[in-house]
Amino acid sequence: MTWHTPVLVDAVLEGLLPAERLIDGTLGAGGHSQALLAGGAGALLGLDLDREALAVARERLSPWQERVTLRHGSYEDMRLAARERGWREVDGILLDLGVSSLQLDRAKRGFSLRQDGPLDMRFDPASGVPDAACLVNGSSEEVLADLFRRFGEERHSRRLARMIVRERPFSGSGELARAIERATPRPWRGRIHPATRVFQALRIAVNDELETLQRALPEALSLLRPGGRLVVISFHSLEDRIVKRWLQQEERDCICPPQVPVCACDQRARLRRLRRRPLVADAIERERNPRSRSAKLRVAEKL
Structure with a gap:
């Protein structure tokens, strides 16, 4: 192996x-x-x-x-x-600290931006705590914007939260990543994927x-x-x-x-x-x- x-x-x-x-x-x-x-x-x-x-x-x-x-x-x-x-x-x-390479590489865990899997992101899927899909699909625009700002240091937190509320429900990680990419004007994009900070924020929130x-x-x-x-x-x-x-x-x-x-x-x-x-x-x-x-x-x- x-x-x-x-x-x-x-x-x-x-x-x-x-x-x-x-x-x-x-x-x-x-x-x-x-x-x-x-x-x-x-x-x-x-x-x-x-x-x-x-x-x-x-x-x-x-x-x-x-x-x-x-x-x-x-x-x-x-x-x-x-x-x-x-x-x-x-x-x-x-x-x-943080997410492991093993978790990132397995699409079914929902951590990856580039592989489509269920929007989970829990370190322990059997824990019973709400997954990322629950947060994305069930939180208000204000709550999502606050999460993206505090846990992702995302400058465009309000804009992205508004888009998510408008286009949800989301069930897959790739689906969410693509939606964030579409909602991010090209001049705003840096070296990292536009969804990186949002995914970080969701993961941090899900796993406390x-x-x-x-x-x-x-x-x-x-x-x-x-x-x-x-x-x-x-x-x-x-x-x-x-x-x-x-x-x-x-x-x-x-x-x-x-x-x-x-x-x-x-x-x-x-x-x-x-x-x-x-x-x-x-x-x-x-x-x-x-x-x-x-x-x-x-x-x-x-x-």
Whole structure:
């Protein structure tokens, strides 16, 4: 089987190894976990909401099956999963955020702009949460415009929301992508597909991605041993902004407003960033693996 290529592998290995106990909170097809295990990681706990991805990862990681535990679930529940594994603390945690190449490549999942599939976009199709079709066909113009603006940073959110309400119902991802393309005047189009930001917004809303990330970061820190490391890979500014601001806050000894003369918050720094700026892929990797072009990696160490 041909495996998908994970992004920024060397930086992940440098950030997390050596380690006896690791958590890959967003396992996907298992590319990063494979590299970590091959690089000498002692034991690994992998989590993912996508059962198809777990099946692929299980096969990919079979040479290390005695050192690997895989669980179906969200990375925000990593502390519970670690406890069930018998771990109170770990040496490192990896979060590779967003949609996986495996999900993008399978039309039936509804994430792809270029392949027509059902308008689903759920990381866990069996979860019972409303899919993207429910959002697109059931939300008001105001709600859709707000979603596109907040979660997609789409400049033409109102225009596109108005078009969707006028032309719906939509049932397929390709059908929606083509409608957005038709509604976008050519001078407004950039290098990316006109529907990219709308699809990002729908996916984030369907899977509650940003709230999940905000809940998960403190969980990750609580699980790390002193000296343990957290590596987070993000793919758009909304994710990276959350990670950056959280790291900055946890790195400070005081978060009181500047006008407060004496500290009253009792905040103490709990981590340190190993790099001030995020690591990005070099030109060779960007050419070889297009998904890496927007990737940003941040790494921090627990104090």
